[in-house]
Amino acid sequence: MYIALDAMGGDYAPLCNIKGAIEFAKEYKIGVYLVGNEEILKQEIKKHNLSIENLPIEIVHAPEVIEMHESPSIALRKKRNSSMHIAGKLVREGKASAFVSAGNTGAAMSVGKFIVGAAEGIERPGIAVAFPNKKGSRTVLIDVGANVDSRPRHLLYFAVMGHTYVKEILKTSDNPRVGILSIGEEEGKGNELVKDTYPLLKMTNLNFVGNAEGRDIFTGDFDVIVCDGFVGNVVLKTSESLGMIILEMIKEEVEKSLVSKIGAALMLPALRRFKKKADFAEYGGAPLLGTKGTCIITHGRADERAIKNALRFASEFVNHDFNKKLLDNINTLLPEELRKSKEDDLNGVLNGQ
Amino acid sequence: MYIALDAMGGDYAPLCNIKGAIEFAKEYKIGVYLVGNEEILKQEIKKHNLSIENLPIEIVHAPEVIEMHESPSIALRKKRNSSMHIAGKLVREGKASAFVSAGNTGAAMSVGKFIVGAAEGIERPGIAVAFPNKKGSRTVLIDVGANVDSRPRHLLYFAVMGHTYVKEILKTSDNPRVGILSIGEEEGKGNELVKDTYPLLKMTNLNFVGNAEGRDIFTGDFDVIVCDGFVGNVVLKTSESLGMIILEMIKEEVEKSLVSKIGAALMLPALRRFKKKADFAEYGGAPLLGTKGTCIITHGRADERAIKNALRFASEFVNHDFNKKLLDNINTLLPEELRKSKEDDLNGVLNGQ
Structure with missing residues (x-):
């Protein structure tokens, strides 16, 4: 299992994100894609005497960053090479099982909904707190x-x-x-x-x-x-x-x-x-439920411990096969006439944030 | 000026309502209609060695009481002889300038909207906190x-x-x-x-x-x-x-x-x-703004002091000619094309509570 971490998102990024990923990978032996500017990430790792050698951590280069004040549509359409967008794409393409970001909440939500995309049987993902x-x-x-x-x-x-x-x-x-x-x-x-x-x-x-x-x-x-x-x-x-x-x-x-x-x-x-x-x-943050992979959106002020918790939290959804159970529950808990039908449109979803 | 007080509404009614009215009338020399079961009110006054003599307080008989769990429509349509309904009517008929209740909030709101009624130029009163x-x-x-x-x-x-x-x-x-x-x-x-x-x-x-x-x-x-x-x-x-x-x-x-x-x-x-x-x-409670008189809805747990404060609060709206100023403001702050038009219906208002 690999989790795609937006290494540039959050008030203390990228340092706390790197540290959180290292602690997580050491303790749980689960893989992390550190998605962000490769040069900056390598410099930070060196500067603080950190090491990702012998750990299941890989840097995935993403030259752009979504700023905290930027509108969600920037992450979707303009900055396609941002750490957030690329992390989302890794999940969409099946290379990662989960997406974790402490960056701009609205943008992370949009990446979850539209880049990662809705899970099978789901029309609109929802954030749970x-x-x-x-x-x-x-x-x-x-x-x-x-x-x-x-x-x-x-x-x-x-x-x-x-x-x-x-x-x-x-x-x-x-x-x-x-x-x-x-x-x-x-x-x-x-x-x-x-x-x-x-x-x-x-x-x-x-x-x-x-x-x-x-x-x-x-x-x-x-x-x-x-x-x-x-x-x-x-x-x-x-x-x-x-x-x-x-x-x-x-x-x-x-x-x-x-x-x-x-x-x-x-x-x-x-x-x-x-x-x-x-x-x-x-508690690791808020999950955007009903997406293809697992999407965890955590507070911008997430420190090293919070990032580690968010990664652990994301891995639990994967370990428990959450989406499979969600689909089973939809089929057993909702009568057939209430389930998703083809004619549903997505009006209003894009306007949401 | 007379204020119509629902003497039977609230967790500590009627005793605290009577006491609050007495304190208020003594201090501010403003009239209060104590609306409720006359016999019970007189008994309470006697039992606790209180007196309303020489004060501008009048008992207005209302044999019924709206209970805390009852639906607002009961106050409007069934219990027309309830203390709340009759207190509202005193304002509608111009006998009192304000309505104060610590009873069932939903019912008091409905009495304010439909018995007291909307002020000139207003379609839907709104509660402010x-x-x-x-x-x-x-x-x-x-x-x-x-x-x-x-x-x-x-x-x-x-x-x-x-x-x-x-x-x-x-x-x-x-x-x-x-x-x-x-x-x-x-x-x-x-x-x-x-x-x-x-x-x-x-x-x-x-x-x-x-x-x-x-x-x-x-x-x-x-x-x-x-x-x-x-x-x-x-x-x-x-x-x-x-x-x-x-x-x-x-x-x-x-x-x-x-x-x-x-x-x-x-x-x-x-x-x-x-x-x-x-x-x-x-702070005396929450005003239902935009009604003919002043309507103050206060907490069910209102004690003697809270009732007195609610009465004082109601009197301030009257003293400051609130509804006149509200109408002036509607005319000066809202462009003509945005003001109330005749074709407005009240769909959904009654369904509110």
């Missing part, structure tokens, strides 16, 4: 931004992707409780998309338990919550931001008195444990 | 649940409502920066609703500054952010829940060690100040 919940488990929200203006059947597929992710990779439930994000708990509450999707979800063999509200992302009453990528992305960004701001606001209040400061110092180990629990880097 | 932001100010998100499947022009009106709310009531800016909630900062990013609304917002005389992302609710870079009520409601409920869960998770970690516990105890005053800052009760 596993939020830590109150019961000490995880709740998967899907889609958090790969698509906008989704239609009911797309949400059905997201539900099966989420189910498979929870059961095969996170292993937090054997029969994941699936909900649909709405306003109000009862059937019949919500917008048109929710009201049209609800009866379809009831027709499936999924463990569908009904509408979930915003708060249910954290209550632990659901293992999977499906939503349109517009809503999911807003929720994800609101949550990330609110978490940081709450800690900042507390800090600000604490700094107003010496006693509080001492208190905070004593609490530090507890606060660190909390931060670790809520930390994305611990 | 003022989130505390990082810069120590407030960011108003509108709509957080009064409508679903909104159309572009509804968002324009929400923008003018938010502008007027910030300028006249919150007074946090003279020229509020208005954004539209989207995914991605640049023009052209988002779903269909956002892409269709963006150019219309640019045509107005509002201080429109572009797309806001989920994180911008808390950055302080926007004074008003408009969105469809489905998305807004999910964001509101996610944020409320996440705030509580972060504090719980920290608490859980803290309880694992004695040193942390001592630390937390020392930090307590700072944590209390933080909680106060983030507390809804401090």
